[in-house]
Amino acid sequence: MTFEWIQIPYALLTIFIVLNYGLLMTALIAKIAARVGRRHGIPIWQNYADLVKNYGLRSSITHGVMFYMGPVFRLTGGVGLLLFVPTIYGSVMFSNLSFAGDLILALYFVFFGTLGMALGAAESGHPYSAIGITRGLSQVTMAELPLALAVFAVALHYQTLSITEIVAAQQGGFLNWTLFTNPLAVAAAMLAFLGSMMRPPFDVVLAPQEIPIGPPTEYHSSYLALMQTNRVLFPIAKIVVYMNLFFGGATSWPEFFIKVFLIYMVSVLVGVVFPRFRVEQSIRWFMIWAVPIGILAIVLA
Amino acid sequence: MKPELQPRRVTGPDGQEFEVDPLRDYYCEAPPAVHPPAYLKIIEDLFNWARAESIWILGFGTGCGAIEMRPLMTPRFDAYRYGIQWRPTPRQANLFVISGYLSVKTLKRVIRSYEQMQNPKYVVGLGSCTINGGMYWDSYNTIKRLDDYLPVDVYIAGCMPRPESLLHGFMELKRIIRAGQAEGANDYARNFAWYKDNQKRVIHDWDMPDYNW
Amino acid sequence: MHDLYDRLKTRFPLGDWIARRPDLAFVDVPLAQLRSVLLHLRDQEGFTHLVLLTAVDWIETGEFQLTYLLCNRRRACDLGLRARIARDPASMESIHDLWPTAATYQRELREMFGIDFPGSPRLHEDFILEGWREIPPYRRDFDTLAYARETYRERPGRVTRDPAAYMQQQLDPGGH
Numbered sequence A: 001m002t003f004e005w006i007q008i009p010y011a012l013l014t015i016f017i018v019l020n021y022g023l024l025m026t027a028l029i030a031k032i033a034a035r036v037g038r039r040h041g042i043p044i045w046q047n048y049a050d051l052v053k054n055y056g057l058r059s060s061i062t063h064g065v066m067f068y069m070g071p072v073f074r075l076t077g078g079v080g081l082l083l084f085v086p087t088i089y090g091s092v093m094f095s096n097l098s099f100a101g102d103l104i105l106a107l108y109f110v111f112f113g114t115l116g117m118a119l120g121a122a123e124s125g126h127p128y129s130a131i132g133i134t135r136g137l138s139q140v141t142m143a144e145l146p147l148a149l150a151v152f153a154v155a156l157h158y159q160t161l162s163i164t165e166i167v168a169a170q171q172g173g174f175l176n177w178t179l180f181t182n183p184l185a186v187a188a189a190m191l192a193f194l195g196s197m198m199r200p201p202f203d204v205v206l207a208p209q210e211i212p213i214g215p216p217t218e219y220h221s222s223y224l225a226l227m228q229t230n231r232v233l234f235p236i237a238k239i240v241v242y243m244n245l246f247f248g249g250a251t252s253w254p255e256f257f258i259k260v261f262l263i264y265m266v267s268v269l270v271g272v273v274f275p276r277f278r279v280e281q282s283i284r285w286f287m288i289w290a291v292p293i294g295i296l297a298i299v300l301a
Numbered sequence B: 001m002k003p004e005l006q007p008r009r010v011t012g013p014d015g016q017e018f019e020v021d022p023l024r025d026y027y028c029e030a031p032p033a034v035h036p037p038a039y040l041k042i043i044e045d046l047f048n049w050a051r052a053e054s055i056w057i058l059g060f061g062t063g064c065g066a067i068e069m070r071p072l073m074t075p076r077f078d079a080y081r082y083g084i085q086w087r088p089t090p091r092q093a094n095l096f097v098i099s100g101y102l103s104v105k106t107l108k109r110v111i112r113s114y115e116q117m118q119n120p121k122y123v124v125g126l127g128s129c130t131i132n133g134g135m136y137w138d139s140y141n142t143i144k145r146l147d148d149y150l151p152v153d154v155y156i157a158g159c160m161p162r163p164e165s166l167l168h169g170f171m172e173l174k175r176i177i178r179a180g181q182a183e184g185a186n187d188y189a190r191n192f193a194w195y196k197d198n199q200k201r202v203i204h205d206w207d208m209p210d211y212n213w
Numbered sequence C: 001m002h003d004l005y006d007r008l009k010t011r012f013p014l015g016d017w018i019a020r021r022p023d024l025a026f027v028d029v030p031l032a033q034l035r036s037v038l039l040h041l042r043d044q045e046g047f048t049h050l051v052l053l054t055a056v057d058w059i060e061t062g063e064f065q066l067t068y069l070l071c072n073r074r075r076a077c078d079l080g081l082r083a084r085i086a087r088d089p090a091s092m093e094s095i096h097d098l099w100p101t102a103a104t105y106q107r108e109l110r111e112m113f114g115i116d117f118p119g120s121p122r123l124h125e126d127f128i129l130e131g132w133r134e135i136p137p138y139r140r141d142f143d144t145l146a147y148a149r150e151t152y153r154e155r156p157g158r159v160t161r162d163p164a165a166y167m168q169q170q171l172d173p174g175g176h
Helices: A007-036 A046-055 A065-083 A102-124 A127-158 A163-169 A183-195 A221-246 A253-273 A279-300 B041-053 B064-068 B104-116 B128-132 B163-178 B184-190 B192-202 C002-011 C031-043 C102-113 C144-151 C163-171
Strands: B008-011 B017-020 B055-058 B084-087 B095-099 B122-126 B154-156 C017-021 C024-028 C049-058 C063-072 C077-086
Touching: A007 A046, A007 A065, A007 A221, A007 A253, A046 A221, A046 B041, A065 A102, A065 A221, A102 A127, A102 A163, A102 A221, A127 A163, A127 A183, A127 A221, A127 A279, A163 A221, A183 A221, A183 A253, A183 A279, A221 A253, B041 B055, B041 B163, B055 B163, B064 B095, B095 B104, B104 B192, B122 B128, B122 B163, B154 B163, B184 B192, C002 C017, C002 C024, C002 C031, C031 C063, C031 C077, C049 C102
Parallel strands: B055 B084, B055 B095, B095 B122, B122 B154, C024 C077
Antiparallel strands: B008 B017, C017 C024, C049 C063, C063 C077
């Protein structure tokens, strides 16, 4: 695919749409959870207020250069992932900056934010941050393994490393989705998906009742606002990858919204059913359940 | 002063010796600055709206009144619908609810937590004890007037105030923030010497820097 | 529980038996015998749990009364041993070797009453008060009210009312 300058404003428009969608969707999910608990729940625009408030705080302090860079890296991970993956299949406007080998780059971006966060939070010097980072890195690394296996199974399956071509191969009815043509890879990837969504049972990194909120303990005002922005952007960017690889992609924004919401709800539903794993438990769980499925998917592909 | 706070020489794990002065190394000694609302009026109004709609309370129960904050999270009162939520770290909190009596020992921790919060920040005094000492008016170790030590935006009277009065107090705080009158953090910075003087008058073993962010 | 008193009486010189409830009694013990009574109760009579250790200031007679409250879990009964020590200088044998928890109570008594327990661990560390400069606050010659008045600024306008009379006046202003 050739590069044209008009792609840059188009990609920014994608980010804008996804950001707003993410802010509203996470609020909606919090509201659904509240209604399940017979509460009224937060207003649907609560995330906007939180975001503006945090950007609008008048003072902030720093613990060093990496403390600045942590949230920036984290946001780079989310934005970068979104930029290099086609959001809407077949649309010139929303194919973003996708290119032939974007699958490898996407895998890299998934991990990038966590690494940046590790450096930043470690510099804050708070012990809870250090504990959270140790847990987060070990868990994310472990969850990444089945995802990588599944992605390579899919790449072998379609004989390409371009996400656009993978989506193209899945068009023409839902039976062409990877979900049905290569169910093992999808199973491994969805298990990895649970592990990287920071929801129970894999939320030991934040562990609200234990190490209050883990890595971001020292982050505040604009730093925190950057991380909040990423918090809504990154899961959706990741879901876009999943949607493209396994669930046939999306050809229009309504289809995109519905598919992203449903994939997100998978982790929410799993989260309300299962209690929290400790790190060594979750690693063992990935080793026993997710990794063998991923290896099987590669072998069969 | 506790021995671990004294300046001393330490040998690191690599055998290198270096000086440690905990009170200087781990804290900032710069006094708090006044941060004026330097934006356009319309932007400041937008920020004030956001601040009023997103009140993050520091999860630090300083006295028995903290028991009245728990029901606010339950389905019956559900403070979340007003944009109120609890944060575990002072860095991210905007509102400090002094819940009930405040002993001198707790006051020290309260000051440290308050100073770690970022401008703008608000303080709500919950219960009679924060107003005039309440039933602890003759106690040897509880303060009587909270506003001598921290700038207070709203007092909620009662012993204990019901969760409904707490919600009403939060609504009142929202009104003050929307009107741009909740400038407690700047008041604190402006009258810093007076507040520090009052604090040091009751906290005798002052073993922290005057300002620790 | 009175059979316990009879058994103890044969071994130790004890004061009167004051039964407060069927499962709660107090007895005065001479200071010299206190440790052996505690040991006997712990090892022979099953009073394995030190519930609390507290003091009462008898300023009139110049004494502190220490109360060691023990619990027998199996028989579900409590026995309080009371011993008197001189008020000034107040010093008492430490029992942290019998019950490690006693060290904490002794720290508290040192801080609140100024009773010394030589050999008790961390005795002189701050416990509840930090930077206290006056005489220990639970001693009865410490004037709490005067201290509070002079240390903490009052807010004018505070009124004290008798609750019963005030409520009656509120509910029935005519006084019928």
